[in-house]
Amino acid sequence: MNDIKRILIGFWSNLVTLWLIFAHLWRHKDTVNYPEEMPYLPPRYRGRIILTRDPDGDERCVACNLCAAVCPVGCISLQKAERPEDGRWYPEWFRINFSRCIYCGFCEEACPTAAIQLTPDFELAEYDRQNMVYEKEHLLISGTGKYHDYNFYRVAGMSIAGKPKGAAESEAQPIDVKSLLP
């Protein structure tokens, strides 16, 4: 008798399972139909890397090489150059191999001038591998990216033409070490 009860309960429980799974037919589907339906990507999503400009339209990158040094896969390389008219540093060329890049965002964290930034664009696909290597003209955008007001040369102590020592924002005048006055 007990066995018959056990069999009937087991049979019923299997029928309930069948119905529950069948009812999933009209549940909400978790799949995002990607090309037609774009997934929401947060603004801080780490995708394709860009180089930004400061609010005055000059490129932010000072070619300090910190991004290339911190990059765990070594996909960034650049060459420093100096602008003769004002002494600003800039990269002569800047190259990111996106087929190596792992989008860790270390370069963005290391960058002292907020020049290199990651964007929520992940659609990097090429038929030719060589096309995954981005040069400076592909990387440099005309906008400021995530930080609209930041201008490194306006706040940093580095002197360039037209902005001597002590002329930066919130920067004290340099101390005259040859004077005894406090």
Place this chain on the structure above:
Amino acid sequence: MSAIAAWFTPEVIAVLIGMVKAVVILLVVIIASAWMIWVERRLLGLWQDRWGPNRVWWLGIGQVVADMVKIFMKEDWIPKFVDKPVFILAPAIAMVMTLLAFAVIPIAPGWRIIDLNVGVLFFLAVLSLSAYAVMLGGWASNSKYALFGGVRAAAQMLSYEVFMGLAMMGVVIQAGSFSFDTIVEAQTGLWYVVPQFLGFILFLLATIAATHRAPFDIPEAEQELTAGFHTEYSGMKFGMFFVAEYISITLMSALVVTLFFGGWHGPLLPPVVWFCLKTGLFMCFFILLRAALARPRYDQFMESGWKVMLPLALLNVLVTGGIVVALAAH
């Protein structure tokens, strides 16, 4: 000209029509079964809150073509340690035997390959032979998981074939014939699922076991046996086992419809449509079973087969026979 026309005697024409019908049924069965791959992936997806393959052509219907092209391109590698002739023979047996059983299934009035007066027995015989494909495939592979799969297939076959045949006997007793055509004709008023409900449940469980599908996919239990009997198979030989499994789902669905759901009978629509609709519904039910139920251990399956299903099937035969005899005596 008249010499050529003289060749087409009524007998020759009948034979030719029969051959055309056989080829049409064969092609439809194979295409429908291959199409099941897509149906299964779509339905499993929907039941798991996904969409499934919906990219290739309309609703992803071309996924089958893509899958077929892929499997044809694959290297058909035969391991060095296998028993080569048997290894090659096994998938062919699987295909041929499942297709052969279709010969006796009546699809519509006059639309079947052959009306055997021992159709049910023929079907059971062919089904037993198709179990050899799995056993031989597992044995010839010469590897432990494949062997386990083959042994389990043999054990499973012993458990389900007995009560499967007995579950069909209720219908046979009621119709008074082994011929599928007569059985379908006998269901004009009332489908046998009503008077033979117990037989239907038992037969349905046996068909799941016969197709080696989840929840009774014990011979190819992925979690335990890698892939069971077809572990060593690759390329189109694996593809043949794969398609044979879907053909056998189509076959079993067609059989359940023929025996218990009135075959081609149904209002308004033409008989072929009714038959295909009912069969399609049962094919979807097979997929639902896979999506929903967990696999029992194989000792549990054998125990239930011998200790529960067999007595129930015998009881069904006994009661049906008793009632038929009592009614005939009146």
